[in-house]
Amino acid sequence: MKEYLLTKFNEILSELEKVSGVKEGWEDFLIVLAKYEEGVKESELQKSIQNLFEIIPFEKVVDGIEYLEKIVKNFPAGYVYKQICCVQDQYLKEKNNYLTELKNVLSELATPTIRIWKDVVLLPLIGTLDSERAQSMSEKLLEFISETRAKIAIIDVTGVPIIDTVVGGYLIEMFNAVKLMGCDVILTGIKPNIAHTLVKIGIDFNMVIVKRDLESGLKYAISEIEEK
Amino acid sequence: MRVVPTIKLFDCLIVPIQIELNDSTVEKIQNQILNEIEKLGINTLIIDVSTIDVIDSYISYMLLETANMVKMMGCDTFICGIQPQVALTLAQMGIDLKGINFAQDLEGAFKLIKRMRGNSYEGKGIFDRD
Amino acid sequence: MKEKESLIEIDPKDYDIVVKIKDEKDIVVARQMVKDFAKRLNFSLGDVTKLSTAVSELARNIYRYAGEGFIFVREINDKGSAILEIVAYDNGPGIKDLNLAMQSGYSTTKGSFGLGLSGVKRLMDEFYINSKVDKGTVVIVKKRRRNY
Numbered sequence: 001m002k003e004y005l006l007t008k009f010n011e012i013l014s015e016l017e018k019v020s021g022v023k024e025g026w027e028d029f030l031i032v033l034a035k036y037e038e039g040v041k042e043s044e045l046q047k048s049i050q051n052l053f054e055i056i057p058f059e060k061v062v063d064g065i066e067y068l069e070k071i072v073k074n075f076p077a078g079y080v081y082k083q084i085c086c087v088q089d090q091y092l093k094e095k096n097n098y099l100t101e102l103k104n105v106l107s108e109l110a111t112p113t114i115r116i117w118k119d120v121v122l123l124p125l126i127g128t129l130d131s132e133r134a135q136s137m138s139e140k141l142l143e144f145i146s147e148t149r150a151k152i153a154i155i156d157v158t159g160v161p162i163i164d165t166v167v168g169g170y171l172i173e174m175f176n177a178v179k180l181m182g183c184d185v186i187l188t189g190i191k192p193n194i195a196h197t198l199v200k201i202g203i204d205f206n207m208v209i210v211k212r213d214l215e216s217g218l219k220y221a222i223s224e225i226e227e228k
Numbered sequence: 229m230r231v232v233p234t235i236k237l238f239d240c241l242i243v244p245i246q247i248e249l250n251d252s253t254v255e256k257i258q259n260q261i262l263n264e265i266e267k268l269g270i271n272t273l274i275i276d277v278s279t280i281d282v283i284d285s286y287i288s289y290m291l292l293e294t295a296n297m298v299k300m301m302g303c304d305t306f307i308c309g310i311q312p313q314v315a316l317t318l319a320q321m322g323i324d325l326k327g328i329n330f331a332q333d334l335e336g337a338f339k340l341i342k343r344m345r346g347n348s349y350e351g352k353g354i355f356d357r358d
Numbered sequence: 359m360k361e362k363e364s365l366i367e368i369d370p371k372d373y374d375i376v377v378k379i380k381d382e383k384d385i386v387v388a389r390q391m392v393k394d395f396a397k398r399l400n401f402s403l404g405d406v407t408k409l410s411t412a413v414s415e416l417a418r419n420i421y422r423y424a425g426e427g428f429i430f431v432r433e434i435n436d437k438g439s440a441i442l443e444i445v446a447y448d449n450g451p452g453i454k455d456l457n458l459a460m461q462s463g464y465s466t467t468k469g470s471f472g473l474g475l476s477g478v479k480r481l482m483d484e485f486y487i488n489s490k491v492d493k494g495t496v497v498i499v500k501k502r503r504r505n506y
Binding site for chain 2 (some may be wrong): 142
Binding site (some may be wrong): 314320 | 476
């Protein structure tokens with residue numbers, strides 16, 4: 001195979017350019033491929049494949065490989081495809097790691113716990129509440145209340161687009177847990193349409209003090225604290 | 229018979245729970261508390277659970293039961309020191325500890341007691357009316 | 359696991375932890391072992407608390423209603439994520455009306471919030487119960503480790 005590749009090098013290269021639209025990357029690949037019969041490291045082949053993927057779209061790379069499969073005798077198709085799978089798997093792993101990182105950053109950003117006054121903390125909830133987020137936000141809020149010895153927690157839901165029975169349930173659990181720590185809850189930021197829906201579906205937040213918005217909630221909290 | 233160490237402060241009885249609560253110990257603790265309430269003229273019971281890292285429905289019920297017992301003797305109950313994770317677990321299980329007051333620590337409890345009694349530690353329990 | 363005449367077939371060898379519940383202090387043992395196990399498996403603090411609480415409930419049910427029984431615990435690997443499985447097994451009197459028992463606040467005995475089973479179900483990811491009168495009860499719960 002090595003001889004064939006080296007003698008027909010330029011021919012093959014220009015065919016590959018026709019099939020895949022690009023010449024770069026293939027040179028490197030062919031050179032590495034030529035070493036195959038003598039023994040080439042997997043990592044070396046994977047590197048040249050990675051290089052190809054960076055230059056040419058996936059389908060075109062496969063087109064090129066299929067072409068090589070046809071014209072090159074003893075082309076180690078199985079081996080090459082295996083390396084392609086490894087490279088793709090590597091990409092997938094990196095992508096997943098990146099996604100997890102993004103998720104973490106998002107979670108941090110979306111759940112700031114703020115000490116807004118003496119003994120008063122504020123949790124502005126932003127985004128949809130699923131089971132995981134509800135859990136981590138509740139934990140974060142409760143730990144923060146413990147650290148700061150807060151007596152009042154203002155929980156603002158202006159940024160929560162949907163509050164249905166499930167989300168309502170998570171919120172009620174959060175409120176009850178906060179109260180078990182001897183901290184009062186002021187709920188703010190329920191928009192008109194949500195207020196409408198909540199009553200229709202039978203959710204009530206009667207275990208907490210509800211104020212229209214952050215301003216009135218804060219005013220109330222401060223007056224309570226100054227009294228205590 | 230003293231099963232757990234208790235502290236009297238003003239007319240409040242502070243009971244830190246540091247031993248394992250089971251059927252026999254709970255009974256003894258409840259009796260000790262009721263007797264001390266009578267002997268020492270206690271108006272408020274403060275149970276400190278800050279060293280307990282798991283509170284299940286049994287413990288919850290025992291606490292509620294104790295609060296109801298001391299209420300029969302004119303005492304109100306505070307539970308202080310529920311750990312964050314324990315609080316969340318209790319809330320998620322849907323356990324309702326009705327009639328009990330909560331505080332994060334003893335200082336918080338006393339501030340609340342003082343406020344409830346019209347700014348005096350001594351004398352009246354919150355169930356007393358003028 | 360198959361259900362034949364017995365409630366369920368359990369081979370202790372399949373499990374990482376086996377605790378016999380006979381005395382009240384065995385409840386504490388089961389709780390502590392599950393807590394340590396979950397911690398070692400890197401479950402979050404919140405989940406460790408939930409698991410400890412769940413096993414405390416289940417072990418106490420065994421103690422109170424059946425007199426004796428077993429708690430089995432093991433780690434299951436499912437598609438790369440770790441799951442902690444707890445099995446509570448006894449040959450006690452069984453539960454007559456499961457639906458009623460699963461309601462919150464239901465209790466046949468006066469001194470409790472009931473079986474606490476509805477609470478356990480809310481804490482766990484998976485919940486399975488089977489009970490036959492005069493044969494016994496088996497409860498299987500699972501919690502998946504979250505990779506935050």
